[in-house]
Amino acid sequence: MSLLIVGSIALDSIENHHGKVHDVLGGSAVYSSVSASFLYDKVSIIGVVGQDFPKEHVELLDKHGVNTSALHFADGETFRWRGRYNNLNQAITLETHLNVFEKFNPVIPEDLRDSPFILLGNIDPEIQLNVISQMKKPKIIAADTMNYWIIKKLDKLIEMFQHIDILFINDDEIRLLTQEHYIYEAYQKILTYGPKIVVVKKGEHGVMIVKKGFYFFAPGYPLKKVMDTTGAGDCFSGGFMGYLASCKTPNDKILRQAAIIGTITSAFNVEGFSLDSLTELSKEKIDSRFDELKKYTQFE
Numbered sequence: 001m002s003l004l005i006v007g008s009i010a011l012d013s014i015e016n017h018h019g020k021v022h023d024v025l026g027g028s029a030v031y032s033s034v035s036a037s038f039l040y041d042k043v044s045i046i047g048v049v050g051q052d053f054p055k056e057h058v059e060l061l062d063k064h065g066v067n068t069s070a071l072h073f074a075d076g077e078t079f080r081w082r083g084r085y086n087n088l089n090q091a092i093t094l095e096t097h098l099n100v101f102e103k104f105n106p107v108i109p110e111d112l113r114d115s116p117f118i119l120l121g122n123i124d125p126e127i128q129l130n131v132i133s134q135m136k137k138p139k140i141i142a143a144d145t146m147n148y149w150i151i152k153k154l155d156k157l158i159e160m161f162q163h164i165d166i167l168f169i170n171d172d173e174i175r176l177l178t179q180e181h182y183i184y185e186a187y188q189k190i191l192t193y194g195p196k197i198v199v200v201k202k203g204e205h206g207v208m209i210v211k212k213g214f215y216f217f218a219p220g221y222p223l224k225k226v227m228d229t230t231g232a233g234d235c236f237s238g239g240f241m242g243y244l245a246s247c248k249t250p251n252d253k254i255l256r257q258a259a260i261i262g263t264i265t266s267a268f269n270v271e272g273f274s275l276d277s278l279t280e281l282s283k284e285k286i287d288s289r290f291d292e293l294k295k296y297t298q299f300e
Contacts, residue, residue, distance in 0.1 A: 002042045002067070003245040004112055005033045005238070006131050007121020007144075008101060009047035009071075011078050014273060016085035018227050024274035025057045026081065028121030028144065031234035034278050035265040036119075036242030037064040038286055043242065044112055046070045046131075050078040050100045060279065070109050074100040088229045088270075089203060108134040117245040119237060120164075122146040125156040132163050140250065142166035142241055144233070150177050162194035168237045170201045197255070199240065199262075201233050207259050214252060218259040221267035221293055228273045232266045235278070239265030239286075257290075264289045 007029030013022045033045045044067035051073060061068050079101035083091040105127060116139035120128045128143055135141075141164045149157050150173060157177075161167065167190070171183060180186035187210040190198050200208040204226075206219040240262035247254045264286055271277040 001117075001245075002044045002112060002115040003036055003040050003117040003119065003241060004044050004046065004108075004115035005029050005036065005119045005121070005241075006046045006106060006127075007032065007119075007123055007234075008079060008104075009045075009049050009053075010101075011053075011080050012230060012274065013080070013082040013095075014085070014228060014230055015083075016088060016228065019273070021273045023080070025060065026231060026274060027079065028123070028231075028234045030057075030061070031231035031269065031275070031278075032119055032121060032238030032241070033061065033066045034064050034275055035235040035238030035269070036245070037066055038265065038281055038283050039239060039242030039261065040245040041065055042245075043067065044070060044115065046072075046106050046108065046112070048072045048074050048079075048100050048104045048106075050074060050076045053078045060275070070106075070112060072106075074103075076100040083230070085229070088226050091230065106131060116140070117241060118142065119241045120144065121234065122149070125149055125153050125160040128160050129156065129163070132160070140165045140241075140244065142168065142237065144168040144237055145173065147173055147176060158193055161190075164195055166197045166199060166241075167195040168199050168201060168233070168240075170203070170233070174198075174200060197250075199237075199259070201236055203229075203232070206263055207236065209255055209259055211255075214255075216252075216256050216259060218256070218263055219293070219297060220263050221289060222296075223267055223271065226270045227277075229270050230274070232270050235269040236262040236266040238262075260290060260293055261286065264293065 008027040010027035011023040012026035077099040080097040082095040120143040122144040178186040178189040243258040243261040
């Protein structure tokens with residue numbers, strides 16, 4: 001009963017007003033899988049890295065119980081991204097070197113094709129469709145996307161939406177996709193494209209969940225200091241899907257709880273560079289913040 005996560009694995013170089021880091025572990029599949037591992041104990045990751053990928057990064061994933069048996073080592077160098085944050089809400093890309101990720105076209109191992117829960121990172125929608133086509137009757141398929149694919153491959157993106165249950169997206173992306181300025185009209189329109197549930201990530205302002213006849217808003221967890229927002233959205237989707245997988249059936253109550261869990265795992269992530277803050281995370285710490293956030297938002 002695995003949660004299968006497919007996406008990018010990268011070495012990131014990041015600079016902001018707190019400092020700089022070079023070639024640290026990153027990528028959508030990494031952030032999502034580590035985040036999910038605190039909620040669900042059967043997480044598998046599929047991605048490609050180069051021969052230069054540090055052994056200690058694989059060991060870190062293994063330490064968190066993430067199944068790396070389908071991790072592919074290709075000839076060449078690992079995907080690299082370098083970015084700068086003048087403010088922590090927006091990254092400025094300085095360099096992108098796809099390297100081995102440029103030809104990423106995963107073949108799902110037979111023992112993972114019956115995974116009931118699938119999370120597709122914000123990769124090329126053609127690759128997302130390819131992964132979906134290899135799966136055997138999954139229970140829930142969730143996918144993320146980004147502005148680049150909305151602009152470059154809209155037709156394939158819309159086709160992919162018709163095969164998924166949950167879409168992770170942010171306000172800018174949903175407006176670009178639907179061409180609707182009024183955000184609630186955009187929420188309704190995107191449901192007509194195929195996803196049953198739309199999860200709108202709002203960064204420090206929390207998250208909105210929309211499905212037919214259902215709205216839920218969860219605030220972000222209040223933090224005194226934010227170090228690095230790289231991977232925050234992926235940590236959210238990983239925590240969200242890890243919790244759903246642990247609960248098996250996504251009823252409305254579970255969706256609300258998953259949204260709060262996602263904001264909490266994301267909040268832990270931004271308290272350090274790369275995965276530094278996640279490495280010391282525990283289910284007990286997540287539960288403690290869950291209780292705090294419940295207290296902050298409860299009203300009568």
